[in-house]
Ligand SMILES: Nc1ncnc2c1ncn2[C@@H]1O[C@H](COP(=O)(O)OP(=O)(O)O)[C@@H](O)[C@H]1O
């Protein structure tokens with residue numbers, strides 16, 4: 001299977017006061033269609049920055065990122081935002097749901113924002129509600145749901161436009177371990193059954209083990225492209 005993400009000599013510097021701080025330093029790697037990859041590393045090592053660069057939520061200082069074969073920096077802003085909605089689904093630690101919209105409406109938000117016909121997505125919505133196990137909850141508001149259920153709404157929202165890539169930044173960072181494991185099983189199912197490419201940032205080796213590969217980031221570099229999972233237990 002081909003690469004859906006290709007990163008070459010990626011650099012990101014932030015201006016802090018009058019100092020330039022290098023956060024991502026010459027990172028290169030590829031992720032293939034259908035992989036479930038976890039990005040791990042110490043706090044502040046640049047994991048979120050890297051994920052946001054992959055999703056074009058931030059711009060590289062130097063280097064190249066191709067998503068589905070398209071070089072991000074060559075796209076206009078409009079093309080980038082279309083790509084973000086069509087090709088990529090985002091999931092964040094704090095769900096980012098709209099409090100006064102119900103489950104169904106939150107999931108359909110990307111369709112609505114695209115100005116597309118909601119009725120065309122009805123079948124898709126029903127299927128996704130079934131996958132995330134929220135069919136019975138579709139008319140509930142976020143505050144009526146547990147944290148794990150709210151995160152499942154966010155995952156459903158990330159799937160509604162049928163992107164082939166899901167980017168998740170510490171998706172279980174705010175959940176107890178039981179709900180966290182359920183979310184990880186859901187990602188695994190979406191990866192296996194729907195063939196989605198999943199890239200998650202996580203602190204937990206247990207949740208990284210739901211995927212097939214770990215990218216270990218330290219001080220802005222990838223330390224080891226195929227970390228032996230056992231060896232990480234000592235860190
Ligand atoms: N927009 C920004 N401006 C300045 N510094 C930033 C910005 N975003 C992140 N940083 C800095 O970059 C470093 C890496 O941040 P981040 O990617 O969030 O790390 P991680 O997700 O691995 O904990 C941190 O030192 C953080 O303070």
Ligand SMILES: [Mg+2]
Nearest residue numbers: 047048049201
């Ligand atoms: Mg982070």
